[in-house]
Every structure is written in structure tokens, then in C-alpha cells.
Amino acid sequence: MALSYKARKRWSLVILLIGMPAYVVAAVTVVNLFDRPAIWLEFLIYVGLGVVWILPFKFIFKGVGQPDPDAPQDREGD
Numbered sequence: 001m002a003l004s005y006k007a008r009k010r011w012s013l014v015i016l017l018i019g020m021p022a023y024v025v026a027a028v029t030v031v032n033l034f035d036r037p038a039i040w041l042e043f044l045i046y047v048g049l050g051v052v053w054i055l056p057f058k059f060i061f062k063g064v065g066q067p068d069p070d071a072p073q074d075r076e077g078d
Contacts (some may be wrong), residue, residue, distance in 0.1 A: 003060070006028045012064050023053045037038055 003011065027049045031042065054061075063069075 005063075005070055008011075009064050011060050015060065016017050019057075020053070023049075036045075 027046065031045060036042065037045070
């Protein structure tokens with residue numbers, strides 16, 4: 001079932017305002033469980049985790065910045 005534009009917009013806000021900070025805290029906690037790796041390796045781990053967290057939500061964020069496709073079109077010449 002496809003989500004409507006408004007639903008995708010709302011879910012994207014929830015994911016960005018609640019999900020992303022929670023994921024950052026979880027990623028830092030997991031990395032800190034081990035001895036601190038070299039700075040370049042730590043950077044690569046965080047970049048990799050930053051890309052991985054968004055992949056399942058790609059369909060929600062796709063097209064959210066565009067105008068609502070279901071909204072009625074305004075005619076400016078009338």
C-alpha cells in the first residue's frame with residue numbers, strides 16, 4: 001500500500017526528529033563498546049552507519065520536497 005504525500009511528509013518529520021537522533025545515540029554507544037579505533041576507521045564506521053540507517057526509509061523521503069501532486073492545480077490565466 002502506497003502512502004499519501006501528507007503521510008510521507010509526516011513520517012519523514014518523525015524519522016528526522018526522533019529516529020535519527022535515536023540512531024545516532026545507538027551508533028555512538030555501539031562504537032564505544034569497543035576500544036577506540038583509528039580516527040580514519042572511526043570516520044568510515046560513522047559514514048557507513050549514516051548511509052545504512054536511511055536506506056530502509058528511502059521511499060518515504062522520495063519526493064517530499066516537491067509540491068503535493070494531489071493538490072488541485074491553480075490556473076493563473078483565469
